[in-house]
Amino acid sequence: MTSPLEQKKIRITGPSVVTANRTWDGAVVYRTADRGWSTALADAAIVGTSDDARALLAEGVADDVGAVGAYIAPVEVKEGGVVKPGNLREHIRSKGLTIDLLPA
Amino acid sequence: MYAYDELDRTLINERVSEFRDQVKRRLSGELTEDEFKILRLQNGVYLQLHAYMFRVAIPYGTLSSKQMRRFAHVARRYDRGYGHFTTRQNIQFNWIKLAELPDALAELADVGIHAMQTSGNNMRNVTSDQWAGVAPGEVEDPRIWSEILRQHTTLHPEFSFLPRKFKIAITASEHDRAAIKIHDIGLRLHKNADGETGFEVLVGGGLGRTPFIAKTIKAFVHGRDILSYVEAILRVYNQYGRRDNIYKARIKILVHELGIEKFAKEVDEEWKLMGDVGLTLDHSAIEEVRSRFSYPAYEKLPHMPDELKQAAADPLFERWRKNSVAPHKVQGYSIVTLSLKPVGGPPGDATADQMDAVADLADKYSFGEIRVGHEQNLALPHVAKRDLPQLWRALDRLGLATPNVNLVTDIIACPGLDYCSLANARSIPIAQELTRRFANHDTADMIGRLHINISGCINACGHHHVGHIGILGVEKNGEEFYQITIGGRADENAQMGVLIGPAVPYAEVADVIEDIVEAYLALRDRPEELFVDTVKRLGVEPFKERVYATR
Structure with missing residues (x-):
């Protein structure tokens, strides 16, 4: 998973969201349509064009007190409008660790 | 153990107050993330996938039981009940909240623990052999020199904004457990023909995308000159090291591009130019640091106590003893490695309960002292051989007696x-x-x-x-x-x-x-x-x- 920290050009090829980490606790958050942040991917504003992605990202970046390190991440929109992370990195950010913490 | 003096305690406490103010200003919006990032990194705070990660230094891998209990407390109170021991004698907490970090830092400062030199482009935590001071055949305790370097480099303005991070490791044993050849500077403590203590100095090791093994630039630098010599290396690095490209900024790239002979010549010239800049360590300065390391009052014990002879009949105990117990410089004692690599577990992780229990066992069996090695395991450095059977049973109950040290599952x-x-x-x-x-x-x-x-x-x-x-x-x-x-x-x-x-x-x-x-x-x-x-x-x-x- 290429780190989004290396994201240089904004060019999306499918449905995307803007995600970041909440400033006060670092929790994973998603930019919502009402200009806020939510910890639920289902609440995220979904964009489908590079221009819309750029605009949503600019809005997220501007809220430096609310969240840190905003970037654009791919999502998949399944049947019935269910939104899923678009790659493993985002899956891990959204769903948590893939490992057992205790020996098993 | 090293005993902090008032100056150390003041420095650490002032650092907590300073960071508390920085976090407050960040959360209020007075500081932007761009402004705050370098400040948090200077206090070991990274932003990872799910949360902030807090990296705390364990200088030269030595911990007291009190400090280990405080790690357990921080893991429970501020994190999710566990911590991760790293390959550079640090511990990382993975789920810590920025708003609570100053409180966690303050609680650690109470027991002489800090997060300075754990991230950023500065001199990092000086690491050493986890068996320092107890390994048979060791020239002398390398932690004395780690501590001298730590004191000299902590918050040193010349080393706080280097082209890139900078790592030093020291060993004083024939077998290198500190991995000095993959460090920016590796120091091998040895004695010259006159019996004087000094260092073979290796430079330019490192891994990452351009890996190099460190090369020797001087076969012997007298102990009294080690600060000025290291400073000369850093001055050459500061002068010529690249700041335009993060991937070419480590000293290993400079050493590679100049060639080791040219680099060594530059360092020698710089060292001569520096002259006497007050960095020569006199005997009393070295002894002052040495005197603040305390060593246990070992008993005179038999090489093979009855308890050990009896326990040898238990094949499970014997397997563990052969694998995890190493000879100690004092007769009747052993060094015991505690594997943090249980089958199916994340390497290097310990739960808060395990940390507390290890602290209790250290008090009971190891004069209250614990070590952390770069292989991501712990060690109890002063265990009487007669206590090995009891210790093994206790470790086994805790899941810390997996007999896999240095084996295929010690990953x-x-x-x-x-x-x-x-x-x-x-x-x-x-x-x-x-x-x-x-x-x-x-x-x-x-x-x-x-x-x-x-x-x-x-x-x-x-x-x-x-x-x-x-x-x-x-x-x-x-x-x-x-x-x-x-x-x-x-x-x-x-x-x-x-x-x-x-x-x-x-x-x-x-x-x-x-x-x-x-x-x-x-x-x-x-x-x-x-x-x-x-x-x-x-x-x-x-x-x-x-x-x-x-x-």
Whole structure:
């Protein structure tokens, strides 16, 4: 998973969201349509064009007190409008660790 | 243990107050993230995938039981009940809230713990042999010198804004447990022909995307001159090190580009130019630091106590003793390694309950002292041999007596894509699967010493280049793949492993490692020939053929 920290050009090829980490606790958050942040991917504003992605990202970046390190991440929109992370990195950010913490 | 004086305590407490104010200003919006980032990094605070990560220094890997209990408390109160011991004698907390970090830092400061020198482009935590001061045959305790360097470099303005991070490791034993040859500066303590203490100085080691083994630039620098000599190295680095390209900014690149002879000449010239800048350590200054290290009042004990003779009848105890117990410089005592590599567990993790229990055991059996090694295990450095059976039973109940130290399941692994914002692939689940595949202790014993190191990206926090078997996670079209190297080592004969062929997908890694190990068992010329020696003798071809012939 290429780190989004290396994201240089904004060019999306499918449905995307803007995600970041909440400033006060670092929790994973998603930019919502009402200009806020939510910890639920289902609440995220979904964009489908590079221009819309750029605009949503600019809005997220501007809220430096609310969240840190905003970037654009791919999502998949399944049947019935269910939104899923678009790659493993985002899956891990959204769903948590893939490992057992205790020996098993 | 090293006893802090009032100056140390004041410095640490002032640092907490300063950071508390910085966090307050960040949360109020007075500081932007761009302004705050360098400040948080100077206090060991990273932003990872799920949360802030807080890295705390364990200078030269020495901890008191009181400090370990405070780690347990921080893990419980501010995190999710566990911590991760790293390859550079630090501990990381993975789920800490920025708003609560100043309180956590303050609680650690109460017991003399801080997070300075754990991140940022400065001199990092000076590391050493986890058996320092207790290993038989050691020239002298290298932690004295680690502490002198720590005191000199902490918050030193000249070393606080280097081109890139800078790591020093010190060893004083013939067998290098501190991996000095993969550090920016490696120091090997030894005595010259006149019996004076000094250092062989190696420079330019490091892993990451451009790995190099450190080279010797001076065979002997007298102990009294080590600060000025290290400063001369850093001045040359500060002057010529590249700041225009993060990937070429480490001193290893400068050493490589200048060549070792030219680099050594530059350092010598700088050293001469510096003249007497007040950095020569007089005898009393060295002894002052030495005097603040306390050593246990060892008893006079028999080499082979009755308790040990009786316990030898228990094969499980004997297996553990042979694997995890090492000779001590004092008769009747042992050094005990506590494996943080249980079968199926994340390498290097310890729960708060385990930390508390280890602290209790340290008080009961090891004069209240604990060590942390770069292999991500703990050690109790002063255990009376008569206490080994009781200690083993206690460790076994805690899940800390897996008899796999230095064996195939004693895996070094970075946090990988499960935690790290830089990672391309996961490390921990690969390690967990491998520990399940090689869970049979008889098999692991039969294989013998074999270090598997796993990194989730080219930054190489899992030291994959110097694993006997190295596993590097890469990304290919959105999928996790892993490059395999063999033949690396991080000891006094350090060398980089050699890539055996194309990367393999996540699902095949454990099979591939099993194939490599099976090939080794078939190829070694006797049971005592270690994996890494078989690779040295035969090269990578037979292993490559075994892995790729059917894939």
